[in-house]
Amino acid sequence: DAMVIQNPRYQVTQFGKPVTLSCSQTLNHNVMYWYQQKSSQAPKLLFHYYDKDFNNEADTPDNFQSRRPNTSFCFLDIRSPGLGDAAMYLCATTPGTGRNQPQHFGDGTRLSIL
Template identity: 90%
Template sequence: DAMVIQNPRYQVTQFGKPVTLSCSQTLNHNVMYWYQQKSSQAPKLLFHYYDKDFNNEADTPDNFQSRRPNTSFCFLDIRSPGLGDAAMYLCATSREFLRPEKLFFGSGTQLSVL
């Protein structure tokens, strides 16, 4: 039944050690998003893919990269995690981008940086 799946649920990495978070969807949606949500804060959009077109938010640090090898999967790569990157990372999908449809969210990956 799960439509947007994020693995793992909890991820621990070391300061400076690259880490990859994964997201998959069974909805066949065109758009996939990555949000960063720090403790007690609102989610903040990092980037999104419309199909294979990558769109980076202006204030997303270069330390964050993303890959979408096919419709179903999208990865978030953090090249050199810092302590400030500890957060919940939420993946979301939508069928289209411009129309104000609802977002379908995964359950998130909680990243800890030691």
């Protein structure tokens, strides 16, 4: 089945130690999103790619960066994780533009900071 796959499911890192989260998709979708979700909250959009065009949300901390080397893969890099960055990180995709296209989510990576 075509899907959105996030690796790893659980990631533990140390305070200040860079970490990379991975997302891959077999849907061949043009748009990929990264969300941060803290406990009992709605997902918060960090940024998204339309093909190679990167779109950063205004309130996304500079500590968060992303790479999309090809259509299938997208990475979330946290340069110097702080305790407040502990959260679930969700990747989602959608075919392209248009408000009527639902987003397809991966199962997320839960990030813990020691």
